[in-house]
Amino acid sequence: MPNVKSNFLTRLALSTSVIGALMTAPLAAFASPGHGQGHGSVAAEIGTPGKAADVTRTIKIVMEDNFFDMETIEVSAGETILFQIENKGEFVHEFNIGTAAMHASHQKEMMMMMEHGALDVDKIHMDKMKMDMGNGMTMEHDDPNSVLLEPGKTAEIIWTFPADAELEFACNVPGHYESGMMGKVRLKS
């Protein structure tokens, strides 16, 4: 895991890239309005949605109950990857790229989804997901850095990784992360 050299430089680099990302990326891509609050101040850059033309590699991810078929993903800094994700399990699973802190707060959100009936262990209730949680937040999973899949379904994510970050890919369905359904993203500079 590449180490960050100094606090100041990190913050400078991050704020520059955040401003850069906000200027260049369409609004929905970086963080959908619904989840804006949940991630608080963007203290770490996780990358951006990528363009199909920039894809250098395809990585197939298989979801099973309750684990991914790989423990680590190795990518080069700035590389754009096409992820082909398939749920071969009998339960709903998520594939989500982010920091450990983001996953932790997302787990709380997904717990709330289950408690409100938007998510069963093996089914997603799309209609309940659109429910307004108050202050404009919904439970829709329309972030570009994650997909939530029912058994048997597939999806794709094209993602451009940043130069430097401590990232994990994870399933944040209640209990799955703790059971080991997560892995590290190794960024090679």
Next chain:
Amino acid sequence: MKINYIKGVLAGALAMAALSTGSQAATYDLTVDYVTIDTGDTKTTGIGYNGASPGPTLRFREGEEAVINVTNNLKEATSIHWHGLILPYQMDGVPGISFPGIEPGETFTYRIPVKQSGTYWFHSHSGFQEPDGAYGSIIIEPEKREPFKFDREYVVVLKDKHPHSGDRILRNLKMMPDYYNRKQRTLGDFIDDVGKNGLGATLSERGDWGSMRMMRTDIEDVQGFVGLINGMSPDQNWTGLFKPEERVRLRFINASAMTYFDVRIPGLEMTVVQADGNNVQPVKVDEFRISVAETYDVIVQPKDDRAYPIFAESMGRSGYAFATLAPREGMQAEMPELRTESPMLTMADMGMAHGDMGHGDMAGMNHGAAATDSGSQGSMPGMDHSNMGMGEKADPFYAAGSGLVPVAANGGKFLSYGDLKAQKPLYAERPATREIELRLTGNMERYSWSINGVKYEDAEPIRLKYGERVRFKFVNETMMTHPMHLHGMWSILDTGQGKWNPVKHTISINPGTTVYSETEVDEPGEWAFHCHLSYHMATGMFRKVVVEGGPTVTQLGNGN
């Protein structure tokens, strides 16, 4: 030796398995011996396996045939029951039901086709050999990958080791039922209560309980034990090693004779992944209550380079067990603050205890507090919709207003039966073909326990038909919690989750509650069905179950 005890035992067991012929069968040799049990404070003579108590951890593989040769070196008959294992009934190890028992000097060979995986345990089913130390653990490796990952694992077996032998304890209980109940209310308590509630109210309340010959602190029949973890007392400090960031699987087994424990690891959240050997949908908790004979497998991920305490306080708070999880040898975790205040039973807990209580006059009883619950099915699971998703949810497996409801020491989440959901249902869902009511009854004054008011020796067996799905209705008419265990077949606990109801072998029934479980009757033969509190089982809270019909059972005997 102590710290690497588990590793050594596992290595030994693996070596034994490797030496056996072929990969289809694993052979174990067990001897049943008199052993010295040294808890640091007391040294007693007890019973163990292969010269030690607890006995070894047996390791089987799903799909193989396990062959266990048991040689009895005692001066009395013995037996071994494989708790939670599905097997031919002649291999179940209950003298008088499965087989005649193993005589002194005899070697009996068990042959068990292993059709399951998970954490289980084994123990003697003769006399009070199990309370005296005859217990050990079983790990069954699964054929397919488990739905959770871990980097290392430990068996954590809890025991309530008493300085008195089991025979002596029962003699004392028969003579004086509160012989071992130390937490009685004192004059000082009376004065405090008068100060709080006034003289009239206090006298009336004392009178209510007195007229029932009950004590509100009567939660544990047998106090005065030392809590052991893997055979070691708190001072002896069993230690399991880990590397920070590793996922550690802890296989908790409560092998106690009489004691429920509330288990926590301050500083670590536990993710429960198995209950009674069956995978459950993972649930994160801070603390859980483990009944006698139950097992829970949890995953923890210690991240700091420090020692964490594994702490188990008895439900009645009269004793505790303690061990350490550490990154290096030679460390001892800090002892958490003890909760010494005993829970107090309330009138809600006696909601259904109108039966034989050894006295005639019920006039003085105040039903006010139990009004919401007495006679009703208020304790049925799944009925409490009032607090959906917000705030505290009342645990539906305790009577409303019960004094036994557990609260996590750190104010966090305490596991409830309502949180247990099967990861993968074992049986297709279908309606039960009939219901059998089992009232859990007893007379505290005579220390005599029973089912439907009838003791084992006076009772007819429960007859089930092969192929039916029977629904058991447990009605607890006593003031105590009873862990009910059906041998040989799974109990599907009704937690209101339909097809996700968890599958267990031991179900704890709290006072004043009614609990339902269903069993697919798919194993021929004769099976024991009893409360797993040793002295309740011995005085009559026991039944034989006879399964009629089904495939003819061949006469399996010793090692055939």
